[in-house]
Amino acid sequence: MNFSQISSTMIKEIIKFGGNISCLVPKQIEEYIKKKFLNNKNKNF
Secondary structure, three states: OOOOOOHHHHHHHHHHHOOOOOOOHHHHHHHHHHHHHOOOOOOOO
């Protein structure tokens, strides 16, 4: 696996607009972020 850096803000923006982050974060992190986003979609993420 190659490693790179991406800001958490960028990840949040990608999810906010329905993008796929599976190639950017580990699966466990992706699941956690998606659950958190779905639970807080009416609030600021």
